[in-house]
Amino acid sequence: MEILQSDVLQIRQPEDIVLVRTAVRKIAIASKLGLVDQTKLVTAASEIARNTLDYGLGGEVRVDMVRDARTGVRLTFTDEGPGIPDLERAMTDGWTSGKGMGLGLSGTRRLMDEFQIASKVGEGTTVTIAKWSR
Amino acid sequence: MSTVTLSHLLRSQESSLLEAWLAEQRRSGNVRNLIADSDLKRQSAEFIQLLQQTVAEGDSTDYSSSTISREMRRFLDSITGDRAQLGFSPSETATFIFSFKRPLFEAIRTSTNDVTAQIDEVWNSSLLLDRLGLYVTESHQKAREGIILRQQQEMLELSTPVVKLWDGVLALPIIGTLDSSRTQTIMESLLERIVETGSEIAIIDITGVPTVDTLTAQHLLKTVTAARLMGAECIISGIRPQIAQTIVHLGVELGDVVTKASLADAFKIALQRTGFALAKRSSITAVK
Numbered sequence: 267m268e269i270l271q272s273d274v275l276q277i278r279q280p281e282d283i284v285l286v287r288t289a290v291r292k293i294a295i296a297s298k299l300g301l302v303d304q305t306k307l308v309t310a311a312s313e314i315a316r317n318t319l320d321y322g323l324g325g326e327v328r329v330d331m332v333r334d335a336r337t338g339v340r341l342t343f344t345d346e347g348p349g350i351p352d353l354e355r356a357m358t359d360g361w362t363s364g365k366g367m368g369l370g371l372s373g374t375r376r377l378m379d380e381f382q383i384a385s386k387v388g389e390g391t392t393v394t395i396a397k398w399s400r
Numbered sequence: 401m402s403t404v405t406l407s408h409l410l411r412s413q414e415s416s417l418l419e420a421w422l423a424e425q426r427r428s429g430n431v432r433n434l435i436a437d438s439d440l441k442r443q444s445a446e447f448i449q450l451l452q453q454t455v456a457e458g459d460s461t462d463y464s465s466s467t468i469s470r471e472m473r474r475f476l477d478s479i480t481g482d483r484a485q486l487g488f489s490p491s492e493t494a495t496f497i498f499s500f501k502r503p504l505f506e507a508i509r510t511s512t513n514d515v516t517a518q519i520d521e522v523w524n525s526s527l528l529l530d531r532l533g534l535y536v537t538e539s540h541q542k543a544r545e546g547i548i549l550r551q552q553q554e555m556l557e558l559s560t561p562v563v564k565l566w567d568g569v570l571a572l573p574i575i576g577t578l579d580s581s582r583t584q585t586i587m588e589s590l591l592e593r594i595v596e597t598g599s600e601i602a603i604i605d606i607t608g609v610p611t612v613d614t615l616t617a618q619h620l621l622k623t624v625t626a627a628r629l630m631g632a633e634c635i636i637s638g639i640r641p642q643i644a645q646t647i648v649h650l651g652v653e654l655g656d657v658v659t660k661a662s663l664a665d666a667f668k669i670a671l672q673r674t675g676f677a678l679a680k681r682s683s684i685t686a687v688k
């Protein structure tokens with residue numbers, strides 16, 4: 267897989283989430299994603315960025331325009347927060363440790379073509395998602 | 401070997417370098433007289449110290465690729481933020497770094513007779529300063545984006561109008577992002593107007609909301625519930641097809657909330673519910 271373009275954005279405060287959405291929309295358009303896929307990707311980015319900020323205590327996202335058989339956008343969110351003790355539970359629809367709807371992670375998985383999550387208690391969390399143009 | 405020289409140079413000639421650099425900055429006129437002399441002096445002195453640290457901690461043969469320390473980045477972000485706020489352009493901001501070259505190269509030249517060492521030193525320090533300059537340019541751009549964003553948000557904060565469409569029917573056209581502080585304001589003004597006007601129906605139009613994620617949805621649902629408690633039903637309008645699809649995949653259920661594609665459709669429903677009907681004048685005449 268070839269990386270055509272890459273950028274790193276910090277996620278430290280609520281306004282950064284808006285900047286992440288804007289940057290992701292821009293690259294989704296440049297990668298020729300359709301309107302529905304753009305919306306799905308931007309929404310997913312918003313979910314994971316907010317988790318990174320709220321639960322991961324801040325982190326960053328790498329935004330890549332990638333090419334394999336098709337072009338697409340891959341986002342890699344990393345934080346060095348407390349990590350997720352029970353991934354299966356965290357991925358369950360409706361489960362939240364806070365006051366959310368508990369749909370961010372599970373919903374994002376449904377919205378994306380690719381979804382990977384790795385987390386270690388005390389070390390942090392990495393979420394990678396991708397959406398391909400059709 | 402070369403590290404020893406530059407790191408040493410920055411320490412031993414700190415004050416003369418600072419004087420020469422300040423003179424250079426005043427001369428190159430990039431300061432625009434917007435930054436107080438005392439501030440400029442403090443910032444320049446701090447930069448020289450941080451640079452000295454950076455070089456000292458870096459690879460001894462090739463400090464040009466030394467990592468830019470967290471303190472250095474924080475410092476550069478802060479002076480850049482100030483300058484962006486004052487309306488400096490990115491290149492004016494970066495000139496702060498680049499203007500250090502002349503006094504530094506001058507000091508390197510006089511520090512040794514070995515021409516090869518001079519060239520090495522100039523090359524290495526130039527690479528390092530270029531990297532710092534680029535960092536400042538990027539940081540400046542981010543700071544500008546932050547400022548624009550804040551201004552946008554302030555504007556949005558001001559514009560959450562609740563409009564009365566008809567007797568008993570209110571509309572709340574939302575434009576922009578629904579972060580929590582703003583949602584609070586919107587919710588409060590809607591509830592106030594419901595009580596004030598005794599309205600039965602409130603139309604929340606989200607045509608102008610670019611992204612509906614779980615947090616936005618949660619805020620919308622809370623508003624609907626609170627309105628219900630005040631005796632008004634909400635209709636959510638302006639859900640574009642791509643947003644509808646996304647919400648469904650996300651797994652958000654809007655429950656028994658009435659949704660309509662457009663504000664016009666929502667208005668029609670609202671009229672029906674409050675016992676009104678819209679008819680073309682010709683058809684009324686015909687009835688007569």
Ligand SMILES: Nc1ncnc2c1ncn2[C@@H]1O[C@H](COP(=O)(O)OP(=O)(O)OP(=O)(O)O)[C@@H](O)[C@H]1O
Nearest residue numbers: 317321322356362363366367368369370371391614
């Ligand atoms: N980066 C992270 N670091 C630590 N814990 C996390 C992280 N991301 C998610 N979690 C945990 O996983 C849970 C589920 O996350 P998810 O995004 O699905 O729901 P939520 O954020 O609680 O609510 P919603 O996203 O619907 O508003 C969170 O409540 C939190 O406990």
Ligand SMILES: [Mg+2]
Nearest residue numbers: 313317366370
């Ligand atoms: Mg979440």
